Amino acid sequence: MDEKAKARALRIKAGHKFALERAYRSLTREQVAETTGIQIETVIAIEEGLSDFLVEDMLALLDAFDIDIKEFFADLI
DSSP: OOOHHHHHHHHHHHHHHHHHHHHHHHHHHHHHHHOOOHHHHHHHHHHTTSOOOOHHHHHHHHHHHHHOHHHHHHTOO
């Protein structure tokens, strides 16, 4: 698997995990967008693995869900 494919697979897995974390907390995408300051379209794109996302957005999501970055990525890599 080339680097582009690996990055895409990781993006999809991370997006799915963000969606699960949001659902676990019974939050809507709109609530997450409000809490993090990330546009709703970006929250959707991240959760659905549609596009690369900014490190700042990832950190905002981790902060909103109170998740340590090492814990979040431990089972993704």
